[in-house]
Amino acid sequence: MKLQFRCPHCDAQNFRHRSEEFHRINCESCGWERPVTQPSADASQLSECLVCGNHDLWRQKDFPQSIGLTFVAAGATLSSIAWYYHRPVWALGILLAFAAADLVLFAIMPDVLVCYRCGARHSGGDLSEHPTFDHETAEKYRQQKLRLEEAAKSSPG
Numbered sequence: 236m237k238l239q240f241r242c243p244h245c246d247a248q249n250f251r252h253r254s255e256e257f258h259r260i261n262c263e264s265c266g267w268e269r270p271v272t273q274p275s276a277d278a279s280q281l282s283e284c285l286v287c288g289n290h291d292l293w294r295q296k297d298f299p300q301s302i303g304l305t306f307v308a309a310g311a312t313l314s315s316i317a318w319y320y321h322r323p324v325w326a327l328g329i330l331l332a333f334a335a336a337d338l339v340l341f342a343i344m345p346d347v348l349v350c351y352r353c354g355a356r357h358s359g360g361d362l363s364e365h366p367t368f369d370h371e372t373a374e375k376y377r378q379q380k381l382r383l384e385e386a387a388k389s390s391p392g
């Protein structure tokens with residue numbers, strides 16, 4: 236399983252990749268650690284976030300948006316160069332080819348399970364049984380986070 240998370244204690248970005256199960260999660264920069272209650276080698280068996288224990292996880296394509304955007308931008312640039320040299324068929328062909336490649340890339344990308352609360356990303360295994368993004372659930376967590384921040388601000392110390 237691959238795990239990517241921000242340390243809840245020091246906010247450092249951590250990345251783990253193991254073929255066997257995790258028994259505890261720890262932060263490399265501050266030493267924070269948390270035991271894993273249901274160790275599993277595969278993200279598909281997860282029912283809770285390994286980092287914060289939250290039960291709401293959603294499935295996403297493990298496809299960095301920046302790559303997708305760079306790809307689209309490259310296609311558009313090449314296409315406009317072809318257009319500039321009066322090659323409209325080329326221009327259209329390039330755009331279509333890049334759009335198709337983008338779709339293929341997206342389809343072959345593995346899924347990743349994201350925690351609504353802390354944003355930890357767990358990947359590995361077939362995650363198709365898990366639900367996709369739900370706006371209501373996300374909103375619930377956003378409100379909760381805002382309330383926590385408000386509480387932290389108003390309490391002395």
Ligand SMILES: [Zn+2]
Nearest residue numbers: 242245262265
């Ligand atoms: Zn830390």
Ligand SMILES: [Zn+2]
Nearest residue numbers: 284287350353
């Ligand atoms: Zn979490």
